[in-house]
Structures are given as structure tokens and as C-alpha cells.
Amino acid sequence: MWPNFIAAALALFFGGLSYAFPAEPEMGLYNLLPGRANDNVSPDNACGNVVAGANNGYFCEATKDDGGCCSQYGYCGSSTDYCLTGCQPNFGTCSTPPSQPIEDNFLCGPQNQGELCSDSLCCSQNGYCGSTDDYCGGGCQPAYGQCKTDLTPPTGNDKCGPQNQGATCSGNQCCSVEGNCGTTSDYCADPRNCLLGYGRCDSDTTPAGPSTVNVARPLKGPVPYTDDIDDCIQDNVVALSFDDGPSIYTSRILDILKAYGYHATFFISGNNNGRGAIDTTSPYPDLTRRMVAEGHQVASHTWSHYSLLNVTHDLRISQMVKNEMAFNNIIGMWPTYMRPPYSDCTKESGCCDDMLALGYHRVYFDLDTEDYLHPLPSQIQRSKNIVKKALADKTATDYLSIQHDIVEQSVTNLSAYYFNVINARGWRGVTVGECLGDTDTSNWYRSFNN
Incomplete structure (x- = not known):
């Protein structure tokens, strides 16, 4: 948006x-930072400098903490989640990972320690896993994933x-x-x-399965369907929302949210920017199911991210219904919350009436992180300044914010900083539904049976 x-x-x-992403090493949250002296044992099971470590440089001690390994998210533990991928050797012990395909970080090839792409993904010439022609066509590395030969x-x-x-x-x-x-x-x-x-x-492309177009759509829950929503009713919360995904960075933001105990709303587009449909293109179905399983809210951002203003009624309905069918193929239901691409939905255009007829809450925001304007490491500090200033406003009681999980720096750099600022204020990161007092998650979705 x-x-x-x-x-x-x-x-x-x-x-x-x-397209294939550049192969330079990523900078930001997941880089290891130098630790302090090893006798600086963690008093609270947090370790290292990043995420939960909060720059304290604590060291994990197996006899005093939950384990001797310091995870990439700054917690002490002893399982593979702590001791393998991303484990911080400067702040505890780490295990040697087995040689197997990486499931969640989407790096591959000789430039990434010979890692393989999982499932049916292709390894681009620059060392990233994906499924479009830009990964699977020219320069694709067949030794590290699938490749297409019939383009x-x-x-x-x-x-x-x-x-x-x-x-x-x-x-x-x-x-x-x-x-x-x-x-x-x-x-x-x-x-x-x-x-x-x-x-x-x-x-x-139309998703497989029955169309949802003629399904009854009773207006569920306490949240109004006739108003534009850009503010929470709950105090001391930030409604976290991420637009335009899922992407190769989505699994990372899910990990970070889990580390903080936060929940978010993901406004998902079904088939845009050449990435493939969310219900048929790996790893998007699994990512969407993971969102729901971990207590996040999934919502609609249309099928292909077209503006809903200067289009026909039929195209507007098609953009919503196709996304519903894809959601139904993945999780057996579809959302009652949506966010119009580019914030384009007005009464005059007919969009508001169409969304009401389809039974959608129209959700906007009152805190724009502007991460899409600052996608580079040299720029993302501007987004950090935005959230810092907003949370420093003593008159504010809540925010409904927007980020984009297709922006790498927003995920790997801004988010942990942002969440620490929220914590410092004594607030929580929650879904849009929770911030609006709609705590019955059955109101967030509808299905052929409900």
C-alpha cells in the first residue's frame, strides 16, 4: 500500500x-556482534546483543540458564532451535548443523556454504531460492535446486x-x-x-476449487463494516500489520514475532509481482498456515494488488474472490478483514459498497513506518526515527501501524528495533482484530460452512 x-x-x-537477489552477505539483525567477557552470565535467560539480548552481551551458562546455546533471537536454550541455525557462538556454545536443505532462509549455492533449496524451489545465480523464471531460468544453479529447461x-x-x-x-x-x-x-x-x-x-489465473462468490456473508462480530478503520479501541497496544507478502522474508518476521511474543495481521496478496499463486507456490501455503497456527491474523490485500478505484465492479469482485479461493485452498476459510492496495477505496468509486457486500472490514493505519521508502541499509534509520518519535508521544494511547514483509530491511533491521521501542513503552504488539476488541478469532474468517 x-x-x-x-x-x-x-x-x-x-x-x-x-528477480534473483544480489549475493552479497546480508547485513542487519542476523549478523553476529562481538560479545563481552564470557563471565557475564545471563541473569534472565536473554543473551547476546540482538533482539531479546538488547545489547547486554550476556553469556549463556548451561548450569544457570535454560541451556548453554544463545539463539539468533537472544535466548538461552539447549534444543536445535537454539544451538543450530543462527546460534551465536560468542555468547554460548553451538552445535554443527547437519548437511541438509535449508527450509526457511532461502539461501543456496556455493556462495552460501553449498546450501540447497527445499522442495521444488530453484537456486538463482545469485544464491537465492525461488520459483519464478528469474530463479529457475538463466543462471539457475541445478546442483542446488530445481531449474527449468523449457522457458x-x-x-x-x-x-x-x-x-x-x-x-x-x-x-x-x-x-x-x-x-x-x-x-x-x-x-x-x-x-x-x-x-x-x-x-x-x-x-x-483462477485458483482451483469452488468459487466463493455466492456464499452468504453475514456481518460477523462487533467491528463496523461501514467505516474506514485506522485506529484501535484498545489502549497500550500497537496493531502490527504487514502488507504485500508472503515473501522470502516472511518466515523471518514470524520468527521474530514469536521471540517477542507478539502477534500481527498479514494483509496478503494472492498472485502479484511474478512470485506465483499463494496456494500453489512453495513455500507460501506453509507460511500462511504457520501464521494462523501461531496466532496471527491473515487478511486480504486483493489477488494482484490492483487499485480498486478506477476498475469495474466485476474486476473488483474478482480480485477479492480469487484471493478468497486461494485462502480456502490453504486454510479452509477466508478473511473478513481487508486493506485496499494503495489505500484506494472510496464510496464514489463503488469500492466501499462492494467491500460491504462481500462482508469485509476496510482497514487502514495511523502509523506509517514508511519502510517501502527506505529499503536500503543506509535508509532504514529514517523508519526507525518515525516509530521512535511516534512511541515517544505521551498523548498517544495506541497505534495501528503498517510495514511490508517484502522489504528486507523492514524485517531484519527495523522490526526488532521497533518491537524494543514498543516494549520500552510498556505496550504490546497485537493483531488488528485484537486492537479493535474483536477477540473472537472466528469473526476474522468465514467459510462455506460459516
């Missing part, structure tokens, strides 16, 4: 999420779109915004690259 004026500026950055290169000869007398693409090709026909994500990924109506687009 971003203001329209930055859409062009973000195209390059967000486009990179469907059809675009010819660039066929023209399409309004700039070419309204010509349409043939042969199941997609029409790029530049007016060329092709079959890769450069042509087919929407809303960024593909022109609707002049050929195929990724968003034309």
Missing part, C-alpha cells in the same frame, strides 16, 4: 522481488496494447506495459508489468 506518486520509484525495487524466450516482435492500435497477444503470451508480447515475468507479472485485456496476465 503506497501513495500513487511513489509507484514509479518503487517499480525497480519491488521488481527485484521477482520460451520472448521474441519481442509481436506488439500489443493501446499504443499499438489495441492489438492483443497471441499464443498465450502477455502484453507488457511497453506494448510487447512475451511469456516471462517481465511481461506477465502484474500489476507492475502486464497490461490487462491485451493478452494473458498472471492475475488471470
Whole structure:
């Protein structure tokens, strides 16, 4: 969800999420920091400097703490969650991990200690796991994951779109915004690259299973359906929300939330930016199920992140219903909460009436971290300053905030800082539903049977 004026500026950055990521080592939360003297034994089971460690540099002692290993999230313990991946050897003991595919960090290849991609993911030339053509096509490393050998290169000869007398693409090709026909994500990924109506687009895919369009939609729970929601009714909370995922960083933010005991609402787009549909593309189904299992709230951010303003009623309904079908395929239900992409939903456009007819709460925010404007390590401090200033306001009683789990620095750098600021104020990080007093989680979803 971003203001329209930055859409062009973000195209390059967000486009990179469907491309192979650079192979430089990641900087931020997960880097190990030098520890203090080993006799600085933890008095409270927290260790190290990051996340729960809070820069105290405590060392884990097996005879005094819950274990002798210091996890990547700053807790002492003795299980593999503490002693293997991310274990901090400067603040305790660590075990040697077995040689096996990495399930959750999406790094691969010789530049990442020979790690393999899990399941059916491909290892890009720059050492990241993914499933789009940018991972599985040119430069894909077959020794570390799957690769595609039947990609059809675009010819660039066929023209399409309004700039070419309204010509349409043939042969199941997609029409790029530049007016060329092709079959890769450069042509087919929407809303960024593909022109609707002049050929195929990724968003034309309809999830398998029965349509939800004609399901009865009683208005459930105490939260109004007719108002725009941008404020909590509970005090001393921050409603944490993440838009546009899931992504390769989502498992990390789930880990961090778990370490803090926080819960969040994930406004999920079903099939955008060339990443594949959430119900059929690994690891997105498992990530979505994990969100629900760990007490988070999943909500809709439309199927393909199109603005809901200047589109037809039918396209608006299709964008919501396709996402419902994908959710139903994953978790057997779909949300009653949604956030309009770009905050675009008005009464005049018909969007508000359409969302009401579908039984959706329209959720916005009153604390924008602006993480999407500050995606680089050299920029993310600006987002830290925003949340620090907001939480320092003594007149504030709550916030409903927005981040994006497709922004690496927001996940690996901003979040732990932000959560520490929330803790320092004595507040909690909660779901949108909880912040609105809607604590019965059955109100957050509907299904064919309810």
C-alpha cells in the first residue's frame, strides 16, 4: 500500500522481488556482534546483543540458564532451535548443523556454504531460492535446486496494447506495459508489468476449487463494516500489520514475532509481482498456515494488488474472490478483514459498497513506518526515527501501524528495533482484530460452512 506518486520509484525495487537477489552477505539483525567477557552470565535467560539480548552481551551458562546455546533471537536454550541455525557462538556454545536443505532462509549455492533449496524451489545465480523464471531460468544453479529447461524466450516482435492500435497477444503470451508480447515475468507479472485485456496476465489465473462468490456473508462480530478503520479501541497496544507478502522474508518476521511474543495481521496478496499463486507456490501455503497456527491474523490485500478505484465492479469482485479461493485452498476459510492496495477505496468509486457486500472490514493505519521508502541499509534509520518519535508521544494511547514483509530491511533491521521501542513503552504488539476488541478469532474468517 503506497501513495500513487511513489509507484514509479518503487517499480525497480519491488521488481527485484521477482528477480534473483544480489549475493552479497546480508547485513542487519542476523549478523553476529562481538560479545563481552564470557563471565557475564545471563541473569534472565536473554543473551547476546540482538533482539531479546538488547545489547547486554550476556553469556549463556548451561548450569544457570535454560541451556548453554544463545539463539539468533537472544535466548538461552539447549534444543536445535537454539544451538543450530543462527546460534551465536560468542555468547554460548553451538552445535554443527547437519548437511541438509535449508527450509526457511532461502539461501543456496556455493556462495552460501553449498546450501540447497527445499522442495521444488530453484537456486538463482545469485544464491537465492525461488520459483519464478528469474530463479529457475538463466543462471539457475541445478546442483542446488530445481531449474527449468523449457522457458520460451520472448521474441519481442509481436506488439500489443493501446499504443499499438489495441492489438492483443497471441499464443498465450502477455502484453507488457511497453506494448510487447512475451511469456516471462517481465511481461506477465502484474500489476507492475502486464497490461490487462491485451493478452494473458498472471492475475488471470483462477485458483482451483469452488468459487466463493455466492456464499452468504453475514456481518460477523462487533467491528463496523461501514467505516474506514485506522485506529484501535484498545489502549497500550500497537496493531502490527504487514502488507504485500508472503515473501522470502516472511518466515523471518514470524520468527521474530514469536521471540517477542507478539502477534500481527498479514494483509496478503494472492498472485502479484511474478512470485506465483499463494496456494500453489512453495513455500507460501506453509507460511500462511504457520501464521494462523501461531496466532496471527491473515487478511486480504486483493489477488494482484490492483487499485480498486478506477476498475469495474466485476474486476473488483474478482480480485477479492480469487484471493478468497486461494485462502480456502490453504486454510479452509477466508478473511473478513481487508486493506485496499494503495489505500484506494472510496464510496464514489463503488469500492466501499462492494467491500460491504462481500462482508469485509476496510482497514487502514495511523502509523506509517514508511519502510517501502527506505529499503536500503543506509535508509532504514529514517523508519526507525518515525516509530521512535511516534512511541515517544505521551498523548498517544495506541497505534495501528503498517510495514511490508517484502522489504528486507523492514524485517531484519527495523522490526526488532521497533518491537524494543514498543516494549520500552510498556505496550504490546497485537493483531488488528485484537486492537479493535474483536477477540473472537472466528469473526476474522468465514467459510462455506460459516
